[in-house]
Structure formats: C-alpha cells, structure tokens
Amino acid sequence: MQVGKLNETERTALASLVGRRGGVAASISIDVSAVDRALSDAGIAPSLRTALELLDGPIIHRETELNRIRESWAAVLAGCSHTDLIAYLASPLNFGVLKRLSGNQPDSASLICRQTEDILRRLPAAGVPRAQIAAEHLGDAHGLDSARPVATLTLAVLRSRSSTDTGDDRDTWAAVGILVNELAKPALFLNVPCSGLPVSPGEPQYASLRLLARRPSEWTVARRSILVCENPNLVAILADQLGTACPPVVCVDGHLGAAQRTILKQLKESGADLRYHGDYDWPGIMIANYVIAKYGAVPWHFSAADYVAASKSVPQLAIPLSGRPVIASWDADLTAAMIKTGIKIEEEAIAERIIDLLGKESLHA
Numbered sequence: 045m046q047v048g049k050l051n052e053t054e055r056t057a058l059a060s061l062v063g064r065r066g067g068v069a070a071s072i073s074i075d076v077s078a079v080d081r082a083l084s085d086a087g088i089a090p091s092l093r094t095a096l097e098l099l100d101g102p103i104i105h106r107e108t109e110l111n112r113i114r115e116s117w118a119a120v121l122a123g124c125s126h127t128d129l130i131a132y133l134a135s136p137l138n139f140g141v142l143k144r145l146s147g148n149q150p151d152s153a154s155l156i157c158r159q160t161e162d163i164l165r166r167l168p169a170a171g172v173p174r175a176q177i178a179a180e181h182l183g184d185a186h187g188l189d190s191a192r193p194v195a196t197l198t199l200a201v202l203r204s205r206s207s208t209d210t211g212d213d214r215d216t217w218a219a220v221g222i223l224v225n226e227l228a229k230p231a232l233f234l235n236v237p238c239s240g241l242p243v244s245p246g247e248p249q250y251a252s253l254r255l256l257a258r259r260p261s262e263w264t265v266a267r268r269s270i271l272v273c274e275n276p277n278l279v280a281i282l283a284d285q286l287g288t289a290c291p292p293v294v295c296v297d298g299h300l301g302a303a304q305r306t307i308l309k310q311l312k313e314s315g316a317d318l319r320y321h322g323d324y325d326w327p328g329i330m331i332a333n334y335v336i337a338k339y340g341a342v343p344w345h346f347s348a349a350d351y352v353a354a355s356k357s358v359p360q361l362a363i364p365l366s367g368r369p370v371i372a373s374w375d376a377d378l379t380a381a382m383i384k385t386g387i388k389i390e391e392e393a394i395a396e397r398i399i400d401l402l403g404k405e406s407l408h409a
Contacts, residue, residue, distance in 0.1 A: 116150035117143075123154055126161040132201045133157075141200060145193040159187075159194045164201065169221035171258030177222055188222075214302040218253060226254035229301040234279050236292040236311070237264040246287035248279050253303040256310065266315030270294055271402075272308070272341055274322035274331060278391045278398070285399050296322075296331060308339045319344035321398065324351050324382060324389040329370040336374060345401055348377035354394045355385050363388040 146153035178187040230250040318341035322328040372378040
C-alpha cells in the first residue's frame, strides 16, 4: 500500500513502524500484511487496523459513511406521508430545521415526523386544549409546549400553508382549534347580536377563546357596522351612557390576543362591517394598522382632522407622545399631525366626543 502526502513527522513515524530510515520522500510503501504479522508476533495487536483503532477509535471509510448518512436522511423523507409535511420539508432550508430539531439524528427525525403527522391529522380540532392533544398523541401533556420539537415542526408546517399567520403560537394553534391558555384575556363586546351566547343587551360581555373556539357563535351581523375600539374603559363608558342604544362594539384590549383575533375573524366572516377607533399614540396606530390590514376594518373618525379637533378639546391633558413614530396606513397626514402636535390622546379622554358622534350619525361616517 502506497501512502502519500506525508509531512516529516508522519514520514518518520511510518518509517519507524516498518523498520526503515525516515528519508525525504513524500510517500512511503507499506506491506500491510508484513506489518500485521510483526504486530501479532510482538503481541501488540492482531493487525495494523486493530492497533490503530485501539489508539484512535474506529476507522471509518468517509465515502461509505457519507452515503449511509444520505440514505438515512432520504429514508426520513420517504417515510413521510402527510402532504403538508412533505411540501414543507421539500425546501432544503426547512429540512435543515428538522435536522436541527433532531440533533442531526435521522432516527430522532423520523420519530419527530411521525408524531408531527399524528398531530396534523388530528386537525382541525374543535376547541381542544393543547395539553390534551399532546397527551393523547404524544403521551406527554407538555409535548406541544413552545420550543418542543414536535410543536416547533407542527407550527412551522401550519404557518407554511397560511399567508396571514401572525407568528404568535397561540394564534396559530387557535386557527386550527387548539387552545392555549383558553381562559386568558377573553374578548370584550357590547350589544353585538348573537344567537349562540347568553348576551344581555346594554351590558358588556366577555367571551373566552375556549367559548369562541368550542362553540362558534352565530353572529347575526351581516351588513351591520360594528365599532372596534382599543380600550375596555371606553366600552364601560359607552354602556353607562348609552346602554341598549349603543351600537355594537368590540374591544381589542390593546395588543390583540387569540380571543380578540378570533372574534374579529368570526365577525368578519359573518358579514360585519368593522369600523375602527383607537388611541392617538404610536402603539395605537400600530394596532390600528394591524386591524385594518388583517380584518378589513375602516377607520371611524380616526383621521388627522379628528386628531387635531380632539387635541383642542383636551388641552389640559397634554400627555407628551413618546416612542418611535408609526405611519398610519390609512392617513399619512395623521402621523404628521401627531408629530407636529406632540401629544397622546387616549380614547377615554374623548369619550364624550365619541358618544356625541355616535348620537349624531351612523358608524358609516
């Protein structure tokens, strides 16, 4: 056997092994059989290969090993049967996600894929807690918790088939009927007609994500305008001041949770015309941008002119605006006016103005 591309240290070691002088050649010829006999006769090892493996571990044929690894990963893909998972893993980048989740172990990857397919086949669910789904299909109530491999891969597949996913785990699960913290931050509404919930006219009502997902409500709102506001306090004020005379109102309660997103989606799908009003601050503009883009809401008295009028009606408050400006997608002049005036105006501060507008005109204004 000819061994080439040797450095000085390697050449000296090999020459010593076969009983030759070091020399200066970059390669050396070795009679492996002779070396095997010499090592065996000396009682060191049965063969050169055995001796080398005793010193430095198993000797692996790189090309053979690479082929074995490629075949193992190909078998992982071949073992998948759910069309959505197959489509997701077709991308090399997404396949890299699977490798990372499995610790680069094909056997672990196969198990993750089988379990992910079990979950995908169970969907959509009808308002089932995430822990229940995980316990039933994975044998572990926490198996679908955030950052767990099957949860990560399942969410990635669900998001890959949706162009409107928010990226929030709770929302992604809720969209397919799986509930996470289903009693947290329920949706608040007032005078929204519904035949599936015990609604009390004139009184603010709460609907949890659990209730909305498990028992889809029959919202009788086709072609009806609904005011979507930002703050729960405004709903309380409207209930106190207008009661049953108040038009339908839904509150997003700041940054929307899964329940708020679910009720807006249901109302939109039921044919409601959503009209939006919120706080005049940068987070308020950001929320408005989202509701308008996501649910097709139309701004209601939420323009530059409305802001200027409101700022003149509450000069005593004069809370300075803070944070980075946000462009109002429906009215760039509103952003400019807010920067120029420099004050924040919350809905509660102009509740009387909102009540006056509701009394004078319809929500279509």
